Amino acid sequence: MSIRLIIFLIIFCLVFGFYIFYNIFKRKLSLQYSLMWFSYIILMIIALISTPILGSITNFIGFEVISNMIFFFGFIILMIISFVLTKFLSSQKEKITTLTQEVGILKKELAKYHEKD
Numbered sequence: 001m002s003i004r005l006i007i008f009l010i011i012f013c014l015v016f017g018f019y020i021f022y023n024i025f026k027r028k029l030s031l032q033y034s035l036m037w038f039s040y041i042i043l044m045i046i047a048l049i050s051t052p053i054l055g056s057i058t059n060f061i062g063f064e065v066i067s068n069m070i071f072f073f074g075f076i077i078l079m080i081i082s083f084v085l086t087k088f089l090s091s092q093k094e095k096i097t098t099l100t101q102e103v104g105i106l107k108k109e110l111a112k113y114h115e116k117d
Contacts, residue, residue, distance in 0.1 A: 005067060009044070013048075014041075017038065040078070048070070054069065
């Protein structure tokens with residue numbers, strides 16, 4: 001992998017990390033879910049810095065080029081992050097449905113209470 005590509009990808013990871021920090025401080029992103037992104041960034045930077053080790057791993061696994069392996073594993077990590085966030089979204093949907101039903105029941109009971117008075 002060329003040194004230009006390594007430098008470009010490291011700079012991209014750092015800029016993305018600063019963007020995540022910015023969103024945390026603006027309270028647009030939860031710290032709990034930003035840790036997944038930070039771990040992804042750290043793994044990418046470690047992988048980019050340790051290219052000699054990656055060369056032997058690439059040959060062992062069967063990839064032709066180191067960058068193909070890095071992007072493949074990056075894609076896998078992003079799929080895992082997407083799955084975790086989808087699970088979270090599904091649980092939030094269930095909680096919202098339950099909360100909406102409870103509010104509806106409370107409004108109905110409140111309406112019955114006001115009718116009695």
